[in-house]
Structures are given as structure tokens and as C-alpha cells.
Amino acid sequence: MKKEMVLLTILLLIAGCTPGTQQPDKETQPADYRSGNQGLRISFVPNMPPHRIFDTDEINVLIELENMGAYTTEGPADRVYLSGFDPAILSGIKTSGKSIPRLEGKGPYISRGATDRVSFSGIPAILSVKNIDKYPLRLLATACYEYQTIASANICIDPNPYKLSTTEKVCTPKSVSMGGGQGAPIAVTNIDVEASPGLTRLRIDVRNTGGGEVFKPGIDTMQRCSPYTSGLGFDEIDYVRITDVSMPGYSIMQSCRPLDQGYLRLVNGKGTLYCEINTRGQSVYMTPVTIKLDYGYKNVIFKDTEIISVQ
Incomplete structure (x- = not known):
């Protein structure tokens, strides 16, 4: 034993x-x-x-x-x-x-x-x-x-930023830096928050930080990525698909500009997306915004x- x-x-x-x-x-x-x-x-x-x-x-x-x-x-x-x-x-x-x-x-x-x-x-x-x-x-x-990038950050929503109030606010709308990346070669580097009565505007900065070449995803473009083909076209390189921009429970994708059939163009590896959130009520609160990006990479x-x- x-x-x-x-x-x-x-x-x-x-x-x-x-x-x-x-x-x-x-x-x-x-x-x-x-x-x-x-x-x-x-x-x-x-x-x-x-x-x-x-x-x-x-x-x-x-x-x-x-x-x-x-x-x-x-x-x-x-x-x-x-x-x-x-x-x-x-x-x-x-x-x-x-x-x-x-x-x-x-x-x-x-x-x-x-x-x-x-x-x-x-x-x-x-x-x-x-x-x-x-x-x-x-x-x-x-x-x-x-590949895919999912970036999420907590932002401050103030439905009435100019209203005088003795009530202490839990937060103040401001830029959120996201310089550490999101575990992907395309990164959301900053989200700027601008509050106005009933509407919050977001400026979302996107950057190619991986050192390679980004292009539109899809079977056809993946095949043209091969060094044995004529290569990717000008209208295919430096494009990222904005799959969704969402708040908890709903999407604000339809408000986002500028988009070319759902794609954001990067110039010198950088691009900026502008989105809007309709805000209601009186209270100030923190809430997450999530950005999902899809793309091909070489x-x-x-x-x-x-x-x-x-x-």
C-alpha cells in the first residue's frame, strides 16, 4: 500500500x-x-x-x-x-x-x-x-x-451643463485618454466629451498603432493582401469598419460621422469619428461607451x- x-x-x-x-x-x-x-x-x-x-x-x-x-x-x-x-x-x-x-x-x-x-x-x-x-x-x-478592437470607457453625461445648481455633481464631462491600447493594432486613443443641453457630442480618435497596414476586411481584400497579387487598392487601404458605437442598451451608430458605407478612413494612420448622444433628465451620471472596430491587417x-x- x-x-x-x-x-x-x-x-x-x-x-x-x-x-x-x-x-x-x-x-x-x-x-x-x-x-x-x-x-x-x-x-x-x-x-x-x-x-x-x-x-x-x-x-x-x-x-x-x-x-x-x-x-x-x-x-x-x-x-x-x-x-x-x-x-x-x-x-x-x-x-x-x-x-x-x-x-x-x-x-x-x-x-x-x-x-x-x-x-x-x-x-x-x-x-x-x-x-x-x-x-x-x-x-x-x-x-x-x-482582427477586431473593442474599446470601452466611462464618460460623464450632464444633460444640463449650464444650469446653476447647489447640488454637487458626481462628475464633469471631459476627455478620456486611452493611450494604452485595447489589445489590438488599431486603437481608440482618446474620447473627447462635449456636453450641451439635451445633447452630448463625442469626438473619438482612432489610430493605427500596430506598425502594420490596415485595410477593409473581407474575403476579396484578404486575397489581394497576398504579395503574389496586384495588391490592395487605394480605396481599400487605411479603412476601418465601425461595427458599432453603443451605450448600455442602445446604439448611437446612426449619429456617427464621417463614414463611407460604414468605414472610417485613416490619414497618416489617424482618423476621427464624431457621434452624438441624446440626453434627458436632470441628473449627472457616469456611463460606459463602447466602440467596436473590424478590419484586415498585414x-x-x-x-x-x-x-x-x-x-
């Missing part, structure tokens, strides 16, 4: 030490997970490929993807592409790219999003046949994926290597 208890204790210790490297980190206490300014982070796994490759060897490229934000990626057209090479010298890498696996984002009890990897393999040509001693190669990895990284002739 004693030996059985010792064996059971050892098995429990082993089970408790088993790593789960591909799963999000769990926490026992709720975390402020809607923070930060990144979506997916892509990187070349070290030495995959190495800095020098012989033309008799297969080239293996391994790209790591980590969800740094608060939105779970699982778009059907989310893909990673590898480009930057002459197909006459390096073959076997498909122009259709590889699907990005589902990557869970950060959450109330998840301090870190999921991580996964995608691989590419290519066959170099025999360089001596082409009278080449070495081929300098810059590999470009392009990640195209759909990140590009590169790695330098070279193919060497063995002859």
Missing part, C-alpha cells in the same frame, strides 16, 4: 510539470487583458533557415505566430505567405501561402495569447548549372489576417540568407 501511494505521488508530480507551450497562460485572477497595441506577432524561428544554405540542401523555413492581442483569430482567409525569391532558383514554395491556425487571444483569465508555427520547404537549383557562385536571398514573410518581416554553390 505504501509503495502504491509513493507511485501515485510521483505520477501526480509528473503530470503537474508537463508543459503546454502552445496554450495560453492561465491566471487565477481577472486581468486587464484589453491593453497593448499588437495583434499577431510573426517571427522567423532562429536558424530556420540558417544564414547560409548549400544548393544541394532543402531549405526549411519555420515562422512563429503569437497572438499578442485580445481577439481570437480564426478567419477563413487568414494566411501567411513566403516571397522574395526567384522561382527559377528556389522552387516548391506555393504562392497560395499557408493558413493561419486558430490563435486564442488574451482574456480575463488568460494573460498571454496562443502561439503556433507554420513551415515552408523549398528546393534550390544547382547554381553551377546557371553559372552562379552564390545567390543572396531576402525572404519576406507576410501575415494577412482579420504584417511583414524579412530575413537575409544566401544559397552557396557546392561546386
